Structures are given as C-alpha cells and as structure tokens.
Amino acid sequence: MKRILFIGALLGGESYGTLAVAQDSTNLPPVTIVSDGQSRNVRQNSTTNARGRTVRRARQAAPSNQQPVQQQQQQSGGALASQNSILSTTPQLAGASSVTQQGIAVLGGPAQTSFYQPLALIPSVSVQTPDPYGLNTTRNINIRGKGDFHLSRTIDGLPLMGIVGGSDLFDLENIGRIDVYRGAVPSDKGLGLSNATGVINQLTLRPQDKAGFTARQAFGTDSFYKTFVRIDSGLNPETATKAFLSGSNIGVDKWTGAGDQKRQNVTFGLSQDFGDRVTLDVTAVYNNYAENFFRALTYPQTTDLRNNYSHDFNTTLTGVAATDVNYYKFNRMNAETFATFAKLDYNFAEGQHLLFKPYYWDNDTTRFNAAGNTVQIWRQQNQNVGSVFEYAGQFPWGTDVVAGYWWQSMAPPPPPTDQRRFTVNTSGGLNFSNWQSLARIDNFSVNSPYFQVSQNFGSTFVTSGLRYMVLGAPQMLYYNTAGIPDGTHGQALALNPAIYPDATLAARDYAAWLPNIAIRHDLNPALSVNFSYGRRFGRPDWGPQASNYISNRTAFTARGFTLQSLVDKVRPELSDQFDASLRFSQYGLTVIPTLFYAKFQNKQVKVVDPLIGPNISYFQGTGSSTGYGFELEANYRFDERFSVFGSTTLASETFDSDTPTLSGGAMLATKGKQIPNTPQVMIKGGITYQIDRLAIVPIVRYIGPRFGEAANTQRVPGYTVTDLTMSYDLGSHFGVESLNASFSIQNIFDRQYISQISPSDIDLSAGATYFLGAPRTVVGSLSMKF
Numbered sequence: 143m144k145r146i147l148f149i150g151a152l153l154g155g156e157s158y159g160t161l162a163v164a165q166d167s168t169n170l171p172p173v174t175i176v177s178d179g180q181s182r183n184v185r186q187n188s189t190t191n192a193r194g195r196t197v198r199r200a201r202q203a204a205p206s207n208q209q210p211v212q213q214q215q216q217q218s219g220g221a222l223a224s225q226n227s228i229l230s231t232t233p234q235l236a237g238a239s240s241v242t243q244q245g246i247a248v249l250g251g252p253a254q255t256s257f258y259q260p261l262a263l264i265p266s267v268s269v270q271t272p273d274p275y276g277l278n279t280t281r282n283i284n285i286r287g288k289g290d291f292h293l294s295r296t297i298d299g300l301p302l303m304g305i306v307g308g309s310d311l312f313d314l315e316n317i318g319r320i321d322v323y324r325g326a327v328p329s330d331k332g333l334g335l336s337n338a339t340g341v342i343n344q345l346t347l348r349p350q351d352k353a354g355f356t357a358r359q360a361f362g363t364d365s366f367y368k369t370f371v372r373i374d375s376g377l378n379p380e381t382a383t384k385a386f387l388s389g390s391n392i393g394v395d396k397w398t399g400a401g402d403q404k405r406q407n408v409t410f411g412l413s414q415d416f417g418d419r420v421t422l423d424v425t426a427v428y429n430n431y432a433e434n435f436f437r438a439l440t441y442p443q444t445t446d447l448r449n450n451y452s453h454d455f456n457t458t459l460t461g462v463a464a465t466d467v468n469y470y471k472f473n474r475m476n477a478e479t480f481a482t483f484a485k486l487d488y489n490f491a492e493g494q495h496l497l498f499k500p501y502y503w504d505n506d507t508t509r510f511n512a513a514g515n516t517v518q519i520w521r522q523q524n525q526n527v528g529s530v531f532e533y534a535g536q537f538p539w540g541t542d543v544v545a546g547y548w549w550q551s552m553a554p555p556p557p558p559t560d561q562r563r564f565t566v567n568t569s570g571g572l573n574f575s576n577w578q579s580l581a582r583i584d585n586f587s588v589n590s591p592y593f594q595v596s597q598n599f600g601s602t603f604v605t606s607g608l609r610y611m612v613l614g615a616p617q618m619l620y621y622n623t624a625g626i627p628d629g630t631h632g633q634a635l636a637l638n639p640a641i642y643p644d645a646t647l648a649a650r651d652y653a654a655w656l657p658n659i660a661i662r663h664d665l666n667p668a669l670s671v672n673f674s675y676g677r678r679f680g681r682p683d684w685g686p687q688a689s690n691y692i693s694n695r696t697a698f699t700a701r702g703f704t705l706q707s708l709v710d711k712v713r714p715e716l717s718d719q720f721d722a723s724l725r726f727s728q729y730g731l732t733v734i735p736t737l738f739y740a741k742f743q744n745k746q747v748k749v750v751d752p753l754i755g756p757n758i759s760y761f762q763g764t765g766s767s768t769g770y771g772f773e774l775e776a777n778y779r780f781d782e783r784f785s786v787f788g789s790t791t792l793a794s795e796t797f798d799s800d801t802p803t804l805s806g807g808a809m810l811a812t813k814g815k816q817i818p819n820t821p822q823v824m825i826k827g828g829i830t831y832q833i834d835r836l837a838i839v840p841i842v843r844y845i846g847p848r849f850g851e852a853a854n855t856q857r858v859p860g861y862t863v864t865d866l867t868m869s870y871d872l873g874s875h876f877g878v879e880s881l882n883a884s885f886s887i888q889n890i891f892d893r894q895y896i897s898q899i900s901p902s903d904i905d906l907s908a909g910a911t912y913f914l915g916a917p918r919t920v921v922g923s924l925s926m927k928f
Contacts, residue, residue, distance in 0.1 A: 235605075235660045236672040236721035236736060237325025239264050243318045243347065248839065248867065251276045252360045252886070252921045253368055253392055254314040255405065257295075257344050258283045263826050265736070265773035265789040266324055268845055270819075270898035272436045274888055274916035275366060275394055277403045279309055279475070280436050282898050285324055285340045286740065287769050287795030287820040289903050292680035292715060294327075294334030294341040298425075300483050300501045300530065301334040305556050305685070307507040307522035308479040309405070309431040313390045315358065315370055316409055318347040325721035325738060326658045326676025329592035329607030330544045333530065335552075338680030338717045338742070346425060349384040349413045350374040362921035365402075366394040382415035397917060399454030400470045401434025423485045432476040435511070437468070438900065438911035441856045447894045451914060459570040466566040467512040477507040493536035497546075500529040516563040516575055521631075525553040528588070544607075545593040552586040556685025557618065559583055560631040577623035579692045580634050584616030584649065594658075606659040611679050613652045613714070618684075620645035620692055620705070644704040645692060647684075652714045654679050668728035673721070680715030683746055687712055687761050697755035701805055711804060713744040713763035723773075730779040740769040747852075748905045753805035759909065764802060767817060769795040788827025795820045797852065801906060810906055812852045818910065819899040821846040821860065835871035840864065850899050850910035861895035861915065863888070882925040892918040 241249065241260045249260040256276030261283065262269045271281035283290050295303050302311060323331060323341040332341035353376030360368045372388035392405040409427045416422065436454065443450045455470035466472070483501035490496060503526040511518055528550030535543045561579045564572035594607030621639040658676035665671060691698055691705045698708065723736035745765030751758060771793030779785040797812040816822065823846035831838045842864050850856035869884035897915035 235323075235326060235328070236674040236723040237719070237738060238321065238323045240322065241320045246314050246317055246320060250314045252362055252366065252923075253277050253394075254358075254370070255310045255312075255392065256281070257310060257312075257314065257317070257320055257342060260314070260320055261322055261342070262843065263787075263789060263828075263841070264322055264324075265775055266738075266771070266791045266793065266824070267322070268821060268824060270913075272398070272897055272913040272916060273403075274363075274397070274919040275403075277309075277392065277394065277405060277431075278433055278436060280898065280900075280913060282819075282900065283342075284819055284821075284903070285322075286738065286771070286793065287767075287817045287903060288339040289819060289901070290339060291683070291746075291901070291904060292336035292338035294332040294337035294339075294343075296332065296334060296341065296343045298346055298483065298485070298499075299331065299333065299343060300499060301526065301528070301550065302481045302483060302501055302503045303334075304503065304505055304522075304524045304526060304552070305335065307505040307524055307555070308477050308503075309429060311427050311429055311479065311481055312344065312346065312409065313370055313388065313407055315356070315372065315390075316347050316388055316411075317344050319345040321345070325719045326660060326674040327656075327678060328605065328658060328660075329594045329609040329656070330532070330546060332678075333548045333590065335586075335588065335613065335681045336679060336715075338678045338715050340678075346411070348423065349386045349411050351377040351384060356927075358925075360921060360923050362394075363919045364395040364397050366392075366921070368392045383412070385410070385412045396434060396436065396454070397919075398436060398452055398914065400457040401455070401474065403431075403433040405429070405431045419489045421485075421487045421489075423487075424482070425484070426482040427480070429477075429479045431479075433474060434470050435473045435475070436913055437473070438913055439896075441850055441910070441912065444858060444896055444912045447896075447914075451894055451917075453914070459566075461568050463566045464515045466570065467515060467517050469566070469570070472510050472517045472566070472572075473512055475507060475509040477505060479503070479505045493538075495534045497532040497534060498529065499532070502527050513563060513578075516565055517572055518561055518563050518578060520558055520561045522555050522558075523553075524555055527551050540598040542596040543593070544595075546591070548588065548590040548592070550588040552588075554583045554586070554616075556683070557581065557583065557688040558685065560634065561689075562628065574628035577626050577634065579689060580621045580623045580626070580631070580639065581688075582619045582621075582635065584618075586616055587614035588612065589614070601664040603662045604660070607657070609656040611654050611656055613681055615647075615650050615652065615682070615684065617649045618647040618688065618705075620688070642695070642705075644699055645688075645695065647688075647706055647709055652682065654714055654716060668726060670725045672723045672725065674719075675721075676719050678717045678719060680717070680746070682709075682712040682714055682763065683761060684709055684712070686748075690758075690760055694755060694758050697758055701754050703754075703804070708760060708804075711760075711762040711764070712746055715742060715744045715746055715763065717742045732775075732777050734773075734775040736773040736775075738769075738771055738773065742767045742769070746904055747801060748901070748909075749801060749803055749810055750906075750909070751803040751805050751807060753803070753807040760804070761904075762804060765812075765906075766798040767796060768798055769793065769817075771795075783832045785830050786827065787830075788825070790826075791821075791824040793820070793822055795903075801852075810852065812906060815852050815854045816849055817903045818851055818905055819848050819903055821848050823860070835873070837869050839867045841866075848899060850905075850912065852906040856910065858896045858899065858912070861893055863893055863895070863915070864890045866890055879928045880926070883923070884925065885922045886920070888919045889915070889917060 246260045251259045253275040258269045259276045261267050266286045268284040321343045327337055327341050354374045356372045358370035370390040374386045377384045388409045390407045395402045407429050412424045414422045455473050456468050459466050481503040486498040488496045505524050507522040509520045530548050532546030559581050563575045563578050565575050567573050589612045592609035596605035620642050626634050656677045660674035662672045687709050691708055718741045720739040725734045743766050744763040745767055746761050746763050747765040748759055748761050774790045777787035795817040796814050799813050800809040801812045802809055825844040828841035844862045846860040848858045865888045867886040869882055872881040895915040896912050898913040900911050
C-alpha cells in the first residue's frame, strides 16, 4: 500500500505547486512538457493481469486518448529529450503541447484544482487570475491572442463543461496529463461547442493495477488548506475489476478583502474487463464549490496600484442601497456539479476497436452580483447529455483510421432563462424588485461526424482529417415580466405572461467544415521539420446579445432592431491556423522554433453604439484579424542534477480593418490595433537543480504590455514574477517508505501588477475591467508515502 500525507505549515504564501506527489524515488518529480501524445509506445507499457490480458489492454489504450501507435514507434526510434526535462517537445503536431502528471504536480499549485495553472510555461499561453491558488472562477487563459471565450475544454476528449456555471470538476491529483492545441486540431479532438481559441484536454488518471492509499494535507497563506485522499482497490485477478475513490476538501480566505472560497469533491472510477475483447471504464464526479468574487478595478485605478492594491467589495453595510449592493455577501456564487461518463471498448479484431462514450453533466449554480443599484440573482441550471461513437483501426501497413460521430444536447443557459433583481433594505436584507429577464429556451444540439487518417511514409509522417460541425441553436421566447411576483422560473411561467413579439428567436443551424493536415519529416535522428494547418470553429454567443437586448428593448426597438435582427449579426467565428516548426534534440539540448500564422473571420466583437443609446453595447460578428508570431522552446540538461528550460513568444495579433456599427454611426478605429489583452512578448523559464536530497526549482515569467480595449489607449504595463519551489528528501523512517518536506513561494518579490483583463480579446467598447495579480504567497508541506 502507498500513502502520501502532506502536512504543511502556514508560511505566508503559495507557489506553482507543492512538490509532494506520488513518486517512487526522487524527491523532485520529473516534469515534462511534451507535444500531443505520450513519448513512448503504449503497446510496451501495459501490465499483465492474472488472466493474461496484457496485449488486449495495451491495444485498447491507443485509440482512446493516445497518439497513433505508428507515431509512437517513430518517436521511440527518434531523438527524444530526457524525460526529466522541464520543457520537452516530441516531434508531433506543430503547436500542440502536453503537461505530464509530474508537471501538473509542480506547476498546478498547492490547491491542484485549476487546469489552467499547469499551462503557464507553454509558449503563447498566458494564465491570468487574481487568485494565487487558482480556485476562483475569475480567471482567463489567453492563447495566441484569444481568451477562453472560444476555448474547447474537454475531459478524456468529452465536453464535460457548460458555457456558464460550475467550476473545475477534478482534483489535479486525478489527472494524468493535460494536452493543449494552440494551432491545428485533429478531427477527433476538441469536441466542444467552440475551439477557435484552441483545445485543452484533461486525461484522467484511471484506476491503478496496484492497490494503494494516498493522502495529501497542505496549508498556506490566507488560511489555505487542502485535504486529499485517494484509495485504489488494485486489480482483482478473479473479476478483472479495479476501481478508485477519492475525496478532497479545500478552503482559503480571499487575500484582498472579506470572503472565502470552499470546495468539496468526490470522484469514483471503475475499470472492468468482460472477457478478452470488451472493456468498460466509468467515472463519476461530484463537486460543490462556493466563492466570494474578487472586485475588478477600472482603468484609472490601475494607474495607481499602490493605493488600490487592496481594492475589493465592501466589508460592512452602510444603509445606503446604492453602496450596499457592493457588499461582499451580495457578490458571490455557489455551484453544485455532477458528471458521469463512460467508455465501452469493443476490440473486435487485432487493432480494430469500436468505442462508445456517453456522458452527462449537470450544474446548479446561483450567482449574486451588483447590477447598477440592485443585486441580481441568476440561477444557472443547465445540463449536457451526449455521446461519441467511434471506430479506431490500426493496420499492419502503417495506417491508422479514426472515424466517429459526436452528438450532444445542451440545456441552457446561456442565454439566461431567468434573472431577478433585488434592492438592499436598511437592515441589509434583499427586497424583490423585478424580473430582469424571463425566457423559455429549447435545448441546443450538436451533430458532428468526423474522420482522421494517419500514415507513415518512411521518415515522413502524415495525418489529415475532416469534421463537419452542425450547431443547432434553439427557439427562444422572452416574456413581459411586468407585475410578476418573486418566485421560481416555473412559477413565473405558470402565470402565462405575454410574449414580447420583438424578442423571439427562430431555431436555426450553424454549420462549418473543419479540415486539418499535419506533416512531419525526420531529417535525421536529431532533427525534424513539422507543418500543420487546421480550421477551427467559434460558436455565436447568444447569451450576452439576448440579455443586452432585453435590458435595452426600448432603445433598440426605437431604431428598428428586433432580437432576431440583432442575433443574426452574430455568426460562427472561423479561424485558419498555420504552424511550421523545427525540432533539434541532441547532446542534452532540445530546441524547437515555431512560426505561426492565423486568420480569423466573423470575429465576434463587443461595440458601443451611441446612436442607439448612451453606453449601449452589443455583439456583432463583423470583425476580422490576423495573427502571426514566433515561438521558441528550449531546454539544456547539463547533467543529472542541473538543467535549464524556457520559452519565448513574439507575436502580433491585430484587427484587419475598422469596425462598423449596426446603426450606421462612426466606424470604430480598430485597423492595425493590437487585440485587447494580448501581450506581444512573453519570456518564461527556470532551472532545476538538485544537491544530494535537496531539489530547487526557480521559475521566472515575463508578460509584456497589453491593452484593455481595441483603441489601444488603455495600456497595462508588463510584469515579471519569480516563483521558487524546494523539496528535501528526508528518507525513510519508522516504516515510512519516504518522507519529503517542501517549501514554495509565488511572487517572491511581491510584485504589484494587473493579471486578468476582462472580457479579453472581444471587447471594443473601452469597458474592460482589470483584476489584480496575486501577492507573495507561501506554502510549506511534509509528505509521507508508505
């Protein structure tokens, strides 16, 4: 049995991660950031069970979430970087990277919940949040100039997340790898409603063959704590069954003001063989999360961070309603999320698989937030039900084929089906004011067939595919809420309110063909060249468009606009991504330079239109932009104790033309302007150094200047943040297999800076909000395994 027990001391902060993780030997876990797929042949990494299922188990692993076996075999014969490198990229799809389980443990932070945080060292990726622990839902990730608005976020390839609501489903201790696609996306990846920004796919850590018990306890600044426990049953040789059960409990106070964040999680996984040809994997997860929001700054406030660095919601009530809406207890959320998914693998012949992957995601979130002089309450109840049916074939002549069909039904929101507003009374309670919106919205649907074919031609590998995306937008009906009393959505509809004739939407389909191709040629065992192209899809955003229309109906109808005419101006965003890279790996040195180029059309942007009304904004899909740049990843291993690693990004992401308004007013001067929240320069790197039992990992990140809006007048300075992680192997004592102590600090020099700019790359209205970067944060821990 194995147990890992973390006992941390409250030392004043946080880092990229406590180093206490389930490892068999070294006190500093090896960290590898690799390209899509793992860097070894999965057929050589199976485990024989008592019934001799080694071959079948290994065969079934490849099609589900690994790269084609032919690619892996070619890697095994090629020049791979050391697996102990912090940064390493195997010769795969250009613009695709992965963070391994060891990398997640080091980079994912002591909370080990946010799957954004482990990606901070990947080129062209900027992770932004005011929360040093990554728990808060106020966060963003920018990939090559685009925020997470159009990001595909999947788990084991399945879209187990809604557009709104919920929080991180899994503890990162249960994640084995995170894949990131910055450029082209294979047809069987990125099955979310949008992937125009890219794809982040978490691969879960399945039940282990060996029975074990792990536990983790961590403490840190701002009363942070996390308790994590996982039990693995091990493989039962008689029933061919193995399972795991894990649970966690996390809490932390906000560093800026009153309020806290709390999270409880339970996860269960089961793997079952049925004979020698059928395997079933089932996972279920329950997550309960509550948080108080961080308060944003205005741009003028960002110019005086010294006096605004503790800016947050009010901690006391004043009796003045307009002030008390900013009381911290009126700006919070709680989310209860349940998800389950399965994979049924029928290996009907050698190298031939039929896969059925059904899934279900259910969320119930309640949000409180200040809205003008009122407090708005929005209950987000939404569900995803879907499935993937897939054929995966590996043929002896070197061809791999994947063909599948993805179907999903999604219950809203977005857009919101109901929002209510309340006034604050003199005693600090809430009195019902009015319904802000009330709607009946059918389910959204997705139907998407796809295929991907891969082939080796000597030292050249080619993979190409095509996906047809059909996104079905539902019928929407908005109601006149005058006179409707407080109550639930169902109670309000039971009163048979009148339908707004100008606020109805007809159901319609949005469709697009999404091709991709990638070519890799190995010039010699140390040098390879890689090219890829892919088209990506970004869903139209109906939610803000509908909510904004309902809030400003009088102004829009006076100018002749209906909700239908407004929504028709928002179209799917399409992007064409081109990547070309070299990879050199020899004598301990790995260098990967990459050039990328991207064209975006139908770009959804938020504009202010004074001719419709003062400060009235809306979205439209009339933008286009061009992005290009250079990425460099490199690492050098001096010896077994000392290595350096880093990445650099130089990029330009600009609008192609000025942006018109729907009313025919003045054009917005966006041509040639840098996309909001897009740094042109990012430099990130670090060192791993080990002295006997002591391991030291300093990491430095420089994020260049950004702009908060498209006019490029609200400039945010660049910043440099330094983090440090240390661990010490105390050896074995009192029957404990290993004992490790670790200490980590984020933002060592307590740099004051702006982290997140919201709403990122889509805002042309000069209405962006700004969030503070986290201060110095420290965590200490003690780990045991036995």
